[in-house]
Amino acid sequence: xxxxxxxxxxxxxxxxxxxxxxxxxxxxxxxxxxxxxxxxxxxxxxxxxxxxxxxxxxxxxxxxxxxxxxxxxxxxxxxxxxxxxxxxxxxxxxxxxxxxxxxxxxxxxxxxxxxxxxxxxxxxxxxxxxxxxxxxxxxxxxxxxxxxxxxxxxxxxxxxxxxxxxxxxxxxxxxxxxxxxxxxxxxxxxxxxxxxxxxxxxxxxxxxxxxxxxxxxxxxxxxxxxxxxxxxxxxxxxxxxxxxxxxxxxxxxxxxxxxxxxxxxxxxxxxxxxxxxxxxxxxxxxxxxxxxxxxxxxxxxxxxxxxxxxxxxxxxxxxxxxxxxxxxxxxxxxxxxxxxxxxxxxxxxxxxxxx
Amino acid sequence: xxxxxxxxxxxxxxxxxxxxxxxxxxxxxxxxxxxxxxxxxxxxxxxxxxxxxxxxxxxxxxxxxxxxxxxxxxxxxxxxxxxxxxxxxxxxxxxxxxxxxxxxxxxxxxxxxxxxxxxxxxx
Numbered sequence: 437x438x439x440x441x442x443x444x445x446x447x448x449x450x451x452x453x454x455x456x457x458x459x460x461x462x463x464x465x466x467x468x469x470x471x472x473x474x475x476x477x478x479x480x481x482x483x484x485x486x487x488x489x490x491x492x493x494x495x496x497x498x499x500x501x502x503x504x505x506x507x508x509x510x511x512x513x514x515x516x517x518x519x520x521x522x523x524x525x526x527x528x529x530x531x532x533x534x535x536x537x538x539x540x541x542x543x544x545x546x547x548x549x550x551x552x553x554x555x556x557x558x559x560x561x562x563x564x565x566x567x568x569x570x571x572x573x574x575x576x577x578x579x580x581x582x583x584x585x586x587x588x589x590x591x592x593x594x595x596x597x598x599x600x601x602x603x604x605x606x607x608x609x610x611x612x613x614x615x616x617x618x619x620x621x622x623x624x625x626x627x628x629x630x631x632x633x634x635x636x637x638x639x640x641x642x643x644x645x646x647x648x649x650x651x652x653x654x655x656x657x658x659x660x661x662x663x664x665x666x667x668x669x670x671x672x673x674x675x676x677x678x679x680x681x682x683x684x685x686x687x688x689x690x691x692x693x694x695x696x697x698x699x700x701x702x703x704x705x706x707x708x709x710x711x712x713x714x715x716x717x718x719x720x721x722x723x724x725x726x727x728x729x730x731x732x733x734x735x736x737x738x739x740x741x742x743x744x745x746x747x748x749x750x751x752x753x754x755x756x757x758x759x760x761x762x763x764x765x766x767x768x769x770x771x772x773x774x775x776x777x778x779x780x781x782x783x784x785x786x787x788x789x790x791x
Numbered sequence: 792x793x794x795x796x797x798x799x800x801x802x803x804x805x806x807x808x809x810x811x812x813x814x815x816x817x818x819x820x821x822x823x824x825x826x827x828x829x830x831x832x833x834x835x836x837x838x839x840x841x842x843x844x845x846x847x848x849x850x851x852x853x854x855x856x857x858x859x860x861x862x863x864x865x866x867x868x869x870x871x872x873x874x875x876x877x878x879x880x881x882x883x884x885x886x887x888x889x890x891x892x893x894x895x896x897x898x899x900x901x902x903x904x905x906x907x908x909x910x911x912x913x914x
Binding site: 476477478479541542543544555559562563566569616619620622624625626627630631634649650651652653654657658661665737 | 820824825833835839881886892896
């Protein structure tokens with residue numbers, strides 16, 4: 437009889453878990469919720485200004501511009517209320533701007549790093565200066581965004597850039613053994629022209645596959661096992677759902693940019709060799725003069741630390757800090773420990789240099 | 792036998808033991824796979840697979856594209872190329888507008904004044 441009495445409870449429990457699982461897997465979390473306004477647009481790109489919450493007289497003087505990668509949405513910087521880097525920074529008194537590259541269409545397949553760095557960024561910076569009222573500004577570049585910000589800082593050192601923060605920056609491609617993406621995109625095995633001839637742009641699905649295939653078991657199995665184990669913990673489920681929403685919302689990369697990323701950088705390491713040119717201008721990282729902080733995630737399997745170290749040595753900045761932190765490529769900024777380690781460190785470093 | 796476990800010892804939970812075993816095997820599997828994908832052999836294999844897929848699908852893609860263009864033209868509808876050309880023109884226009892916006896900003900806030908911090912705008 438006991439068995440019969442328990443069975444309905446067990447069934448109800450199983451049903452409830454199944455409902456939670458279905459919801460987590462099939463619904464999108466509300467991410468990027470911090471209030472903001474669009475202050476500039478060009479093609480698919482948008483420049484947002486987050487509405488300040490600290491009175492003007494208590495704010496840091498130098499505005500902060502966030503630049504994320506080209507193949508993911510920048511929502512990871514503002515993942516969910518209570519767990520958002522953007523929210524943290526505006527509460528610390530920064531005037532925060534975000535450059536969202538948008539999703540390129542086929543008509544954008546000719547866009548190159550040259551365009552993003554020397555057409556879009558200077559225009560967005562001009563608007564930021566006009567809106568903020570200050571000539572100086574800080575830049576934070578993450579992942580491919582760090583390539584863009586590094587190139588910008590090297591090509592436009594007199595443009596008012598005071599502070600440069602590079603997060604998990606893939607800049608040095610010389611250590612082929614340590615960089616798995618480097619192996620996959622080796623010119624012997626990977627023909628970028630065939631992909632671009634077929635699709636025009638690098639498809640988002642292929643980018644997502646590439647990122648997940650670096651750690652296949654964790655991404656395709658472990659991730660879901662973790663969800664299953666924690667279905668009764670609403671906090672963990674909501675955090676999982678927010679991250680899942682972001683991870684599965686990739687965007688394609690403009691074909692010509694992808695070609696440069698593979699041929700110029702992954703295959704020929706032109707940036708660190710000092711032979712990379714954008715619109716005829718050589719990108720020389722020694723010309724970077726802004727105060728520089730390089731953040732390295734020690735457990736980063738996408739951008740191993742060897743990719744970010746050399747820029748730190750080569751950059752011409754007098755004020756430099758190399759900050760190593762345990763964690764992965766995304767985890768250091770969006771993981772559970774980010775609000776206790778990475779964000780306060782960035783705030784402390786930047787605050788001293790934003791007066 | 793008492794129903795209560797002796798103090799300091801936990802009752803045997805078969806589910807917990809299974810979970811531990813599962814986690815250990817997943818961890819070992821993850822390590823093996825991470826090492827496997829970081830090899831030249833994996834890079835070569837995926838390269839061959841990708842090339843084969845692209846080569847095999849190319850005739851179908853091209854045929855589909857041609858027939859689509861023909862159908863659209865016969866119906867008097869714009870093709871993808873028309874939209875692309877229009878989008879490029881729009882982007883050029885946007886840039887011209889942005890240049891004008893920059894000039895207006897300069898006109899409204901002469902450089903001398905801009906070198907001093909402006910009164911911050913309220914949210």
